[in-house]
Amino acid sequence: QSVLTQPPSVSAAPGQKVTISCSGSSSNIGGNYVSWYQQFPGTAPKLLIYENNKRPSGIPDRFSGSKSGTSATLGITGLQTGDEADYYCGTWDSSLSAWVFGGGTKLTVL
């Protein structure tokens, strides 16, 4: 049982938009920055979003992040088949003094 809750899977058609939610509490998302990671099978995770809504260089602006209260959302527009991957949210939990990840969401581009 992950501290952060994500939907196990989401799907959408190519060219459409999808959002992935990440729900937590005041000790984690509510009080700390959220980051998002993309992982393809058999490869290491890659940082997509940091500090709630910032993109590292090289990440297309099709990827966006937002945070409101104790929840965060990853948005992906103009979906491509190459976006099919697992997506994880993560943040620091001040009560646990530990970093926590969501359980991951598998994106399928139909």
Next chain:
Amino acid sequence: EVQLLESGGDLVQPGGSLRLSCAASGFTFSNYAMSWVRQAPGKGLEWVSCISGSGSSTYYADFVKGRFTISRDNSKNTLYLQMNSLRAEDTAVYYCAKVRDSGPYYGHDQWGQGTLVTVSS
């Protein structure tokens, strides 16, 4: 270019020990906190431990407290994870990851390729 290269993964018996290493290059190692994150086969990411840039502060997930020890040698640009009293449930790919700042609160912006630890008799 930032590079993180893990090593030390192996097959070990339950109750055994293993030390993982992560050689870092391409950035000022001592300026950044570093984490170990693991992923069991077919499962999600699970944070294991983090150490501040100076090495003065360490943080652990509850399931490894008392069994695993994180450390770093800033003169060698190397991160370590000493794993003792290993259990079958510790079987996973272990990733070394760079934090965006000297403390643990920020995202992990660079990841190694991972090293596989298998705990089995």
